[in-house]
Amino acid sequence: MFDYRDQYLDLEKEVLGAVQRVLRSGELILGSEVEKFESGFSDFLGHGTHSLGVANGTDALVICLMALGVGPGDEVITVANTAVPTVSAIRMVRATPVFADVDPETSLMDLNLVPGLITSKTRAIIPVHLFGNAVNMPLLLDIARPYNISVVEDCAQAHGTLINGRAAGTFGHAAAFSFYPTKNLGAYGDGGLCTTADASLAKEMRRIRKYGFDDLYYAEREGINSRLDEVQAAILNIKLRYLPAQLQKRRALAEVYKAGLPTSLRHMAAPSNIEHAYHLFVVRSKERDALRAALASHNIQTGIHYPFPIHRMRGYTFLGYQDRSLPITEALANEIVSLPLYPELPLESAHRVLDTLHEILDLNS
């Protein structure tokens, strides 16, 4: 599915040069590379966004929630078909996740269900822009506004996604990005970033990422330690320059898949106002497991994102969803499959995947 070395080998000289520069600079934590990356990423997103680099995407969500005052006893509405860390972050501030079922066409939060989940305890909503697709943020903000509920966008899979021509991550009160190596913009280690358009919220986030400090050794509030380091920031500064071209490659591969998919496979499509960033290309099939096995026998690796809905995991039985069903989320977990898609994948390989899919499915029809 993905091997970071395909890309690293192209960038090796530049990356090693940058790492050497950092190590010789005498500045390893929260220095000029992080500052440069924060302003570069803000420029990439546009809309006057403040960015701050943190240790990983999970911490980015935690810091957003802490800065917005979400804590014990509060409820946070999100989805159960996301990466587990969306929910870990809610639990790290001791709030309670409340799961909305999803739209079967997109597998994103079904916004029609959100009003019915709002209670007097709801303090935040975390829409997850899964696969590089995006939740309709203007509509979600309209739903949240009358209740004074904060909206934190989970953009871990949505670097480069546009909603009505504007970057995902610039709509909510705050947003969280991950630079885990597989992401559209990946570090060579862990990394994350919080964004907000609100300068005072950004100041609070900066305090939280560094023990609550404005100045050394004095906590203005409770904080944690979650910093992006200079080496990863220097690598990200290089890779950010290539991100627009890489997004183009992802979109070109997705167009190949969309044009040639067998009719029995349904693509988890983007609504017309969304420009998908194709972190993953996900299709739905009733014969998912047999299809994956047949593809594997042709040496084509696929993934499932994600095979287990979070409300059904042992680690989250305490949330009490045993008698409650999220029917679309549960059905999707058995039917979705992610086809190979990353910028370095040659177009011919995408055609080979399509030919193989036709061969397998036409044989069975």
Ligand SMILES: Cc1ncc(COP(=O)(O)O)c(C=O)c1O
């Ligand atoms: C949707 C989603 N949210 C949050 C995260 C957490 O990011 P990280 O692994 O950098 O902590 C990830 C990545 O794993 C993710 O895919």
